[in-house]
Amino acid sequence: MDFQLFIVSFITVFVSELGDKSQLAAIALGGSSPSPKAVFFGSASALLLASLLGVLLGESTALLLPKKLVKGLAALGFGLLAVRLLWPEPEGLDL
Numbered sequence: 600m601d602f603q604l605f606i607v608s609f610i611t612v613f614v615s616e617l618g619d620k621s622q623l624a625a626i627a628l629g630g631s632s633p634s635p636k637a638v639f640f641g642s643a644s645a646l647l648l649a650s651l652l653g654v655l656l657g658e659s660t661a662l663l664l665p666k667k668l669v670k671g672l673a674a675l676g677f678g679l680l681a682v683r684l685l686w687p688e689p690e691g692l693d694l
Contacts, residue, residue: 612650621646 616622625642629635660669 616646 621642625638628642629638632638
């Protein structure tokens with residue numbers, strides 16, 4: 600196993616998951632549940648399954664498409680998201 604890739608993946612996913620809605624849902628469920636262990640194992644299993652699906656989709660995409668195209672599409676997608684976040688919303692629109 601590539602230990603450096605493991606550490607980079609762990610840090611990336613850990614930081615990106617901090618404070619997102621799945622963590623807030625786990626906090627709410629854990630605080631109102633008589634069994635916090637069940638909430639922990641349920642939310643951990645969900646994150647593992649979502650990550651597995653992402654890795655399998657990424658692997659399949661990498662096998663079908665050239666690496667440069669995949670990187671270019673990812674860069675374009677992130678760029679569009681960044682522009683959309685910076686672009687002011689028109690008045691009167693509730694998106």
